[in-house]
Amino acid sequence: MPYEPKKVENKIYQFWEESGFFNPDKLPARHKKPYTIVIPPPNVTGELHIGHALNATIQDILIRQKRMQGFKTLWLPGTDHAGIATQNVVEKKLRKEGKTRFDLGREKFIEEVWKWKEEYGNKILNQFKKLGSSCDWSRTRFTMDQGYSDAIKEAFLHYHKKGWIYKGKRIVNWCKRCATSLSDLELEYKEEKGNLWFIKYPVKDPPAGEAGGGFITVATTRPETMLGDTAVAVNPKDKRYKNLIGKTAVLPLVNREIPIISDILIDSKFGTGAVKVTPAHDITDQAIGEKHKLEAIQVIDEKGRIINSPEKPARSGFATGDAGGYNGLKIDEAREKIIEYLKCQNLLEKTENYTRQVPKCYRCSTTVELIPSMQWFLKMSELAKLAEKPVKAGKIKFHPKNFEKPYFDWLKNIKDWCISRQIWWGHKIPIEGETDVLDTWFSAALWPFATLGWPEKTKDLKNYYPTAVLSTARDIINLWVARMIFSGMEFMKEIPFSHVYVHATVLTRDGQRMSKSLGTGIDPVKLIEEFGADAVRFGIAFQIMGNQDIKFVTDNILMGKKFCNKIWNASKFVELKNGKEKYDGKKPYAKNKADKAILKSLEKTEKSVSKCLENFEFGKSAHILYDFFWHDFCDKYIEESKKQESENTNKILMYVLLGSIKLLHPFMPFITEKIYQQLPLKNKKECIMIEEWL
RNA sequence: GGGCAGUUAGCUCAGCGGCAGAGCACUGCAUUCACAUUGCAGGGGCCAUAGGUUCAAAUCCUAUACUGCCCACCA
DSSP, rough: OOOHHHHHHHHHHHHHHHHHTGGGSOOOOTTOOOEEEOOOOOTTTTTHHHHHHHHHHHHHHHHHHHHHOOOOEEEOOOBBBOHHHHHHHHHHHHHHTTHHHHHHHHHHHHHHHHHHHHHHHHHHHHHHHHTTTTOOOGOOEETHHHHHHHHHHHHHHHHHHHOOEEEEEEEEEETTTTEEOGGGGGGGEEEEEEEEEEEEEEEEEETTTOOOOOOOEESSOOGEEEEEEEOEETTTTTTGGGGTTTTTETTTTTEEOOOOOOOTTOOTSTTEEEEEEESSSSSSHHHHHHHHTOOOOOOOOOTTOOSOOSSSSSOOOOOOGGGGTTTTTTHHHHHHHHHHHHHHHHHHEEEEEEEEEEETTTOOOOEEEEEEEEEEEOOOOOHHHHHHHHHHTTSSEEEEEGGGGHHHHHHHHHHOOOEHHHHHHSBSSTTOOOOOEEHHHHHTHHHHHHHTTTTTTOOHHHHOEEEEHHHHOGIIIIIIIIHHHHHHHIIISOEEEEEEEEEEEEEESSBBBTTTTTOOOOOOHHHHHHHHHHHHHHEEEHHHSSEEEEEEETEEEEHHHHHHHHHHHHHHHHHHHHHOOOBBOOOOOSHHHHHHHHHHHHHHHHHHHHHHHHTHHHHHHHHHHHIIIIIIIIIIIIHHHSSSSHHHHHHHHHHHHHHHHHHHHTTHHHHHHHHHSOOHHHHHHHHOOSSOOO
16 A cells, blocks of 8 residues: 555644644653754745745754754744735735725735735745644744834844934935835846946036047936936046046036046046946945035935926926926936937937846835935944854854855945835834834844743743754845844844754756746645655755755655655565564664664664764755665565564564654654554654654 | 856766766566565766876866856946
């Protein structure tokens, strides 16, 4: 009879939950030393994908092995409210009904988001259960729980008291669709073909014999921002413009007189070596502007429209030298009209094709504008040092180690963190009269201790902090991991975890990123239904090798399914041979060559697997277990045993089977539990989950 | 522009100085035997390219090409 996971899995999971052993406080007495993993909380935006299944498998393998080794294991589950992302999916849903969030109003809208959260939050947690994840569900947390919100307030006010939080008008990344600011890490750059326009700015009182013929030519990809130009800048060493530094240029369109200045930030090799300076809409220009005390004139508003002269409405005329004529136009329209006007005026020297990296909102892919805005910032200089220290000192180790380099690079060049967002779904900034909410990563940064009750001095915090391992995707190392590290150091005075395991990115067979919108995602629950949870887990684990990408194929899941069947039938054979006599668990004698070989091989397998798991070598562990069980045990020893039937042989069969299912349990928890329950053993534990690792 | 990975069987990947391996797919044979979701046997490889080190290179070094990812203010 083949193994039928559907008949086994749900029952076994229920049995585990009822046992209480997912909760470390209810584990038997031999479990003493704590071992904690906090789950990277999935966003409540939707359902899980194969990447989540991968990470859940990894964490459950670690937790189950440690539990068997006698650790007081806590795997703390939860979900993240995921500010912008969740707000967006709910808005999308409303849009299908022909509504916007403004139709509902803030309160009603947030009610809608909570409904969404209930539905998808639960779905996500159930998906983890289907995979066999041994989380302590009694400790499930959500980043907007009451207690968690207290932690946010405490953290914000702590920083505020230290003077590290300030409010200021700064250039921020602005998504005009989400109508909110974004941090640098929330941008995705996309290559776009565009132009580099060479525009002639007239020079007032040009020096005699100047090569430019009374003009200075600037190169720009954003001509529409010239309405806000307050200088032209060149490199001080640039001989071409030596005589022009200190002179005045006349800005076309508005006829504003602007200085020609010099600054070392200008690269004389790019374009003409002369740059238009728009301090309100460019980071470098802002720096130059501050240095040279230039005015910052905002010309693009929060809707992505030109606001140069609010008192003058846009005119329908096609070419205009009147700045007010662009008022209210969209950026693209304004760009087009400005170029047309410059052409008419003979001020456009030439146009070159130019491909540039355009920043997009990572949640909705809208082009992000740089605009000055009043925002809250968290000063990063001290916190960056806190994040750097424990990693440099080796107290926190990255696996693989080469992820430390980008981590340090980011910290070295860090900018202050814009922590306010102009959305509705999230934690309100805990200051009277503020309507903005906090960046979702501000709450995620507190996850390893806020989930354990901080700022209260709880027993859990004392018992289970710091955690052991954080297993995460590589794209959130700086976005999240770095921030957890400095938060832990600042609030707990201790590292949040000792190991950061950076797991592989799961790609499609063709090497594409898995994504719902591309239709390339694979639903792990469907796989579980087809192959069984153990097969999915083992197949995934089998594929986690050194390479940091996994091109996902179901071949390995099929292998996992076959392997389940093999284990199932081998155990049936052993049970049959053994009869009803209860096995005492003692190591049997090796009476011949075959006996000796299998016992030795089991011992070797145990050592290798334990060592591999210490080093986070999941795929290697799976290969070793597969080879041992299939080839050494089934192909060789079981076949041999048919020729040398004896009581001792039967004991060896039982001993090796028991050892094998223990070693396999972290990888394939359901089938190994089911077999364990059926085995006639003298000193049987309630379940294999709390059996002793060899 | 800078950094990091990768390139080995039809596909997905191991191996990382000493006879080229696994899973899946493929071919042949075997069904009262724990298991056909099986067993046995087999086919299939210029280990990306070019140099170098070595008694010996898929493996170490140097280039090149291609692929993927991360970071970056080049207007």
